[in-house]
Amino acid sequence: MIYKRSSALFAQAENVIPGGVNSPVRAFKAVGGTPIFVKEAKGAYLYDEDGNKLIDYINSWGPMILGHAFEPVVNAVIEKAKKGTSFGMPTEIETQIAELAVSMVPNIDKIRFVNSGTEACMSAIRLARGFTGKDKIIKFAGCYHGHSDSFLIQAGSGAVTFGAPNSPGVTSGTAKDTLLATYNDIESVKELIAANPNEIACIIIEPVAGNMGCIPPKNGFLQALRTLCDAHNVLLIFDEVMTGFRLAKGGAQELYNIHADIVCFGKVIGGGLPVGAFAARNEIMNHLAPLGPVYQAGTLSGNPLAMAAGLAMLETLNNDPSIFTRLAEKTEYLHKGFTKVLNDNNITHTINRVGSMISIHFEDNAVIDFKTSAKGNNETFKKFFHGMLNEGIYIAPSAFETWFITDALSYADLDETIAAVNKVAATL
Numbered sequence: 001m002i003y004k005r006s007s008a009l010f011a012q013a014e015n016v017i018p019g020g021v022n023s024p025v026r027a028f029k030a031v032g033g034t035p036i037f038v039k040e041a042k043g044a045y046l047y048d049e050d051g052n053k054l055i056d057y058i059n060s061w062g063p064m065i066l067g068h069a070f071e072p073v074v075n076a077v078i079e080k081a082k083k084g085t086s087f088g089m090p091t092e093i094e095t096q097i098a099e100l101a102v103s104m105v106p107n108i109d110k111i112r113f114v115n116s117g118t119e120a121c122m123s124a125i126r127l128a129r130g131f132t133g134k135d136k137i138i139k140f141a142g143c144y145h146g147h148s149d150s151f152l153i154q155a156g157s158g159a160v161t162f163g164a165p166n167s168p169g170v171t172s173g174t175a176k177d178t179l180l181a182t183y184n185d186i187e188s189v190k191e192l193i194a195a196n197p198n199e200i201a202c203i204i205i206e207p208v209a210g211n212m213g214c215i216p217p218k219n220g221f222l223q224a225l226r227t228l229c230d231a232h233n234v235l236l237i238f239d240e241v242m243t244g245f246r247l248a249k250g251g252a253q254e255l256y257n258i259h260a261d262i263v264c265f266g267k268v269i270g271g272g273l274p275v276g277a278f279a280a281r282n283e284i285m286n287h288l289a290p291l292g293p294v295y296q297a298g299t300l301s302g303n304p305l306a307m308a309a310g311l312a313m314l315e316t317l318n319n320d321p322s323i324f325t326r327l328a329e330k331t332e333y334l335h336k337g338f339t340k341v342l343n344d345n346n347i348t349h350t351i352n353r354v355g356s357m358i359s360i361h362f363e364d365n366a367v368i369d370f371k372t373s374a375k376g377n378n379e380t381f382k383k384f385f386h387g388m389l390n391e392g393i394y395i396a397p398s399a400f401e402t403w404f405i406t407d408a409l410s411y412a413d414l415d416e417t418i419a420a421v422n423k424v425a426a427t428l
């Protein structure tokens with residue numbers, strides 16, 4: 001494949017943008033080579049600046065669950081844009097999307113819209129601290145909750161890829177209030193709670209981890225967290241920025257039938273525009289300004305274009321819940337196909353999958369937490385990534401990412417992908 005124009009555009013970008021990108025993982029540092037500059041996308045396909053066509057398994061890291069340039073979303077944005085793009089005043093569409101989100105997601109009465117998943121998680125822990133009057137939070141190694149200071153402690157994804165889990169610039173004062181537990185290990189949580197009596201405001205977790213590859217919660221793990229939180233007056237925060245409106249209409253809360261106290265959203269909820277949100281019962285949400293003392297705000301929050309895109313997306317998902325079954329079936333089809341061709345080629349691997357999230361780890365032991373995920377063979381992953389790219393299949397340029405399956409993928413696309421894995425596996 002030719003990347004001539006992408007290479008030139010990247011060199012030009014590097015002069016004026018740090019590393020040539022506005023989010024680090026895009027720079028391909030973990031896999032080497034030149035990032036691909038996209039020109040346009042439609043449905044399941046990306047078209048890059050050199051004229052290559054790629055089957056996309058990143059899908060903007062999740063939002064494009066119905067495929068790129070999905071018409072109802074595009075049309076909603078165009079129609080809204082004609083009427084003004086921002087007012088900083090209330091608009092009816094904010095209530096419409098809020099009502100729909102509250103009706104789709106279990107156990108929430110009110111929702112506040114922000115501009116990214118980072119903002120959603122950052123605001124959620126402030127609210128939890130304000131509500132409980134306690135300072136410390138528990139997060140899990142390898143879980144990513146955006147790039148705000150409190151969370152850059154063994155975060156997954158890009159933060160792991162770059163080997164700087166504790167970013168310079170995060171003060172030790174902030175870091176000491178973030179306690180680290182091990183995913184799928186309830187004892188590690190119990191120990192932290194016991195060692196910090198009456199100090200923990202909340203536990204924040206990706207109910208299905210997606211930023212250290214895809215890692216499902218072990219049977220009973222989320223329920224055990226719920227029980228522990230209830231016993232110790234700790235709020236349970238589900239960061240559903242990735243899983244929300246993806247694993248089910250009501251996200252992981254619905255899939256596992258566990259109620260969280262605060263839920264964070266991003267990605268799908270914005271239909272591809274910059275949107276995040278956090279939601280909870282009245283009792284908790286009423287602590288937010290202007291009703292309560294916990295401050296949180298945003299000049300562009302609830303932006304009409306973003307709300308129009310999000311509303312069109314959620315309406316589609318709400319009106320056709322069979323989308324989630326279809327997505328899970330396509331993902332299962334890939335899983336079976338990958339397993340067969342990787343076994344045929346004697347490639348050591350583990351595949352994890354929940355709904356429309358799937359990841360291949362080049363490691364034969366079970367991948368259940370950050371440590372086991374980090375064991376995967378990164379040299380094999382690099383070769384695999386570039387091999388797939390060469391076959392016209394675009395997967396995340398990091399071993400710590402999940403693949404995102406979209407409704408736009410046809411079974412012919414899936415077969416092409418499995419055939420590519422077979423061909424690439426033979427070279428590993």
Ligand SMILES: *Cc1c(COP(=O)(O)O)cnc(C)c1O
Pocket residue numbers: 115116117118119121144145146147206210211239240241242266267276
């Ligand atoms: C992507 C992601 C975030 C951060 O969202 P941004 O919109 O990138 O700020 C937070 N939590 C999880 C689980 C995510 O996957």
